[in-house]
Amino acid sequence: MSLVLQQHIQKFAGIGESDINEIVSFFDKTELKKKQNLLTEGNICRHSYFVSKGLLRMFFVNDRGIEQTTQFALENWWMADYTSFQRQEPSEYYIQAVERTEVMAISYDKQEALLRQYPAMEKYFRVMHQRAHAAAQFRIKILYSLSREEMYHSFSSKYPGFVQRIPQYLLASFLGCTPEYLSEIRAKRKS
Amino acid sequence: MSLVLQQHIQKFAGIGESDINEIVSFFDKTELKKKQNLLTEGNICRHSYFVSKGLLRMFFVNDRGIEQTTQFALENWWMADYTSFQRQEPSEYYIQAVERTEVMAISYDKQEALLRQYPAMEKYFRVMHQRAHAAAQFRIKILYSLSREEMYHSFSSKYPGFVQRIPQYLLASFLGCTPEYLSEIRAKRKS
DNA sequence: CGGTCTCTTGACGGAGTTCAAAGCTAGTGG
């Protein structure tokens, strides 16, 4: 599905038809089975991943041994631990496929080479990071302002299909509560 | 203090001496008194701000009327509501000077013009957003993993000078707790 | 020296956690 990435790049950067094939050749297509890891704690996040099909999640394991999911990446979104990626230092995160997933991966070094060879790609990555930054600001606001119960209702009315697509315990892990409490929240409305 | 911005741009983008003065002329220097607002709720965030001196904070007012501070920007950091900025839609945030502050402001339109005229600036903004994105990922991890008490201790051991610099109630607003509870946390260690 | 703004202290309440156990579902091998 390199076509998905190609179209995405063309949409956000002014790239000519002649260059686009060579640009896409900097990326490697990878297929992942459910629960397969792209990154594990303690390793350096050497790649940035574009999801062309499926669903990734990023999580860390807290001091009580609980997995905390900090973000999901659906089709057309990028995912990486950018702290680890930009400093090439060990990561504290896991990146894992929630379901069967296809990603286009680009290594740190290849991204550097790509940007040197095609400076027009700076714009593409600038826009991607600006959007991701805006999305992260929004997530932070949500974490400050909503109770877990409000988060659940807001999230499930905004992305009803998505809530069906993932198991309950992953949703709890993303909302930042226990599966037990999420179950209690859901029970309230059924009466 | 346009020199601070100039040096920052030169550090992160390969910009020649000849262009830098013209580039800096796209920005407007603004001085702010303590508690003066750069952005208020309901208005469009038309500028992106580079702090050359002083300290900004971004906050929103939650449904109970409480100010929730989501981020601070010290010298050499950028600040804007990028959701509002990139879509030119009304913001839900305030941006306010904590103390006497000097910023370099660039409007959305001027940034577009700057990037058209100096494509090398794409790299500068790409790097800034990537760093900000990484910082936001880190903040999200903190919000998931630490109790308010742990956040206080981690924050005040990491930035001891900064904690002195701001009033207690702003720190509480940033930690996401009440001034009363912060006071209780601080009292614990004194025995 | 008087008033407003900030910080502290304490009693009570509610949101959300922990632990334990039982019910349910779905994937797997035979």
Place this chain on the structure above:
DNA sequence: CCACTAGCTTTGAACTCCGTCAAGAGACCG
């Protein structure tokens, strides 16, 4: 295609963190 098991979801009781409210003590500024 069924049976079994592992993993997911629900329920409930006791407990913790942190918010709310109220009131007092400093501290800063005119």
